[in-house]
Amino acid sequence: MVKIFKQLSFIAMMIVASISVQARDRDGDGVPDDKDACPKQAGAVTNANGCPSAHADSERVLTLRFDTGKWQLTSKQIETLTEWVGYWHGHQLLVKGHTDPRGDSEQNLALSQARANSVAETLTLRLSVAPNLITVHALGESTPLPGGDDDASDAMNRRVEVVAQPIVLQLTQGD
Template identity: 30%
Template sequence: MKTNLALAAILAAGLAVSGCSKKAPKVLPPDPGGSVSTETPGANQGPVPGSQADFAATMMGQDTILFDTDKYNIDSADQTALAAQAQWLAKYPAKRITLEGHCDERGTREYNLALGERRANAAKNYLVTLGVDAARITTVSYGKERPAALGSDEDSWAKNRRAVTVTLD
């Protein structure tokens, strides 16, 4: 019993001493290696190659193609954007993408989901003709559920009739 009491007293003293904090020195020693950089290595070198940020920076707005009302055909401007995407994808052959089909707010939900799917598939099919493996491309339609521009005017509608390419990690 005395040993238990003595052990408890030793533990209490140890806890009391460990709870004391040291005072900070008034003067810090000089830095042995000169100034230390706070920058992360590679922080100013741009986006990581092959990342979504790299894709967006390389595409400079060509990650999105636009469509006319109720259309899903690939025009010459779309061909140029998709060709740039195919070149980027050729540089990163293990990278996969999702093509998102979108519509403006007009029309029923069902109609817009079907139209968005046709737009995403049209972009996919064009990329396949440029040599991108179809197995690397998935498609999804959001219909009118994810507008890029809010508003009920022609400018907003034009921005929402689109297919967007998103890279997958």
């Protein structure tokens, strides 16, 4: 009986020890406090040390420009996208395709879709971004940048914008 009591006591101590070893995460960012360089600073984690990104909000948007009628990414654009996405790993990415106002509206919408899809495919197939983190919108000529009605303004509108957005988790309380 004493042997069984000692075994049960040992098991109980192990259970208590394992419960108390569970890491605390005071800021709720998913990084345990003992590994979190910013344990009291809540926010979307963009690096392994548990701190929110130091990058400015203005850097959350990457704009890639395209030649008339083109949707394929150049090697320079892929290099730029690769560097940018490294800063925003783990964020939701909104990929918005645009065109200039020249030509048929339906063709422009299809071209903006092809541009956005080209970027999304590069993100998933070459840069290993999870597809569920990418949302694609084709906007055609519907949202031009402010400017004139000239070649330079048209060139500015032939673009894809990739917007990094923090993932917001909705916690629900059970019944």
